[in-house]
Amino acid sequence: MESITMEQSSLSLDLSVGSHWLSHQPMKTERNSNAITSGESKSKEVVNLRAELNRMNEENERLSEMLQNMYEKYSALRSQMMDIRSESGSEGGSAAPEPEPEPEKKRKRHNFKTQNEIVSNAMDQSISSDECLKPIKNDQIKSKITKVYVQTNPSDTSLIVKDGYQWRKYGQKVTRDNPCPRAYFRCSFAPTCQVKKKVQRSAENQSIVEVTYEGEHTHNAPTSQSDTPKAKNNVVANFVPVSKPVTDEHIINIKKKPHLDFDLSASPPAQLQYQLVEQMASSLTKDPGFTAALASAISGKILSFSPN
DNA sequence: CGACTTTGACCGGCGC
DNA sequence: GCGCCGGTCAAAGTCG
Numbered sequence A: 001m002e003s004i005t006m007e008q009s010s011l012s013l014d015l016s017v018g019s020h021w022l023s024h025q026p027m028k029t030e031r032n033s034n035a036i037t038s039g040e041s042k043s044k045e046v047v048n049l050r051a052e053l054n055r056m057n058e059e060n061e062r063l064s065e066m067l068q069n070m071y072e073k074y075s076a077l078r079s080q081m082m083d084i085r086s087e088s089g090s091e092g093g094s095a096a097p098e099p100e101p102e103p104e105k106k107r108k109r110h111n112f113k114t115q116n117e118i119v120s121n122a123m124d125q126s127i128s129s130d131e132c133l134k135p136i137k138n139d140q141i142k143s144k145i146t147k148v149y150v151q152t153n154p155s156d157t158s159l160i161v162k163d164g165y166q167w168r169k170y171g172q173k174v175t176r177d178n179p180c181p182r183a184y185f186r187c188s189f190a191p192t193c194q195v196k197k198k199v200q201r202s203a204e205n206q207s208i209v210e211v212t213y214e215g216e217h218t219h220n221a222p223t224s225q226s227d228t229p230k231a232k233n234n235v236v237a238n239f240v241p242v243s244k245p246v247t248d249e250h251i252i253n254i255k256k257k258p259h260l261d262f263d264l265s266a267s268p269p270a271q272l273q274y275q276l277v278e279q280m281a282s283s284l285t286k287d288p289g290f291t292a293a294l295a296s297a298i299s300g301k302i303l304s305f306s307p308n
Numbered sequence B: 001c002g003a004c005t006t007t008g009a010c011c012g013g014c015g016c
Numbered sequence C: 001g002c003g004c005c006g007g008t009c010a011a012a013g014t015c016g
Helices: A002-032 A039-087 A111-128 A129-133 A135-142 A266-285 A288-305
Strands: A145-151 A167-174 A183-189 A196-201 A209-215
Touching: none
Parallel strands: none
Antiparallel strands: A145 A209, A167 A183, A183 A196, A196 A209
16 A cells, blocks of 8 residues: 555656756756847746646646556455455465475576566566456466566666665676676575576667576565675666566666665565556556657657757 | 675587 | 587685
8 A cells, every 4th residue: 555655656756857857958958048049038938848847747646646546446356356265265375375486406598488488478468457466376487587677877887786685696697699798696695595686788778787587585585675785885776577578668767766665575465566556557658648648748848948 | 704796617508 | 529608616806
């Protein structure tokens, strides 16, 4: 519940950040075209910007209401599901225990690809609305291999991804299909934890970092939101799971994403809520109307600022 | 001094 | 069998 309101506020924050950004742009243009623009045109521009800001705020409110409605519907469906489960007894219990992690064996390359395809398909399926009520089933698949794409500062060449767990780097390799090195990490939070992750920048867009998690954590929760002690100094990104591979529309800029106070791996409801929020965000970004409106608003604003 | 990173060497799977 | 490639090891170096 809390997380939803937080996410809603994040939406507000994102849009308001955009408005903030837009509201600051005229200063630049003012400086650039100081010699040719009169005071009247400036004030006219400010009025236009304020009107635009108001429109965006209204849009923001509408989106927040939509999100609220979606969450209410979700809550209703979820309570129905809980009722059905409690009626049907302990069979297929609601709070499914974390599956025992299989001991990691030497992976074969062809197995890796096959599992990846499975995960990709499962993730595609998870987008559909009814599948959002079956996170446990998907988690069982994801627990083997999960891919995450993170947007980072392109100028930062480090491969540290802040995901809350403690990782120990054990190797780095330049692969054939990507000039950027791939870093190999092992979970160092618990000695028995066999989870590994690979981190590599995308060859096409080096601001995007591809993180592949293999295995499942045997411990409950990371103790902090930081990486290893050294990593604290050069953290580049929080992680944002996305459902599809590397297309820009599926990558969420983590710099605008607020810190999540709950622990994703700690409690199933929190995890469920987080997944729901991700799916909502995914639905919004997939909505052609939403993206088109956003794109036209931004492009219109950019065009209105251009000197010509 | 312990924990961590770096980096070259090594290993095993795969294709030719 | 050989070479390529991805993944892992482990010694040396670094840092707090």
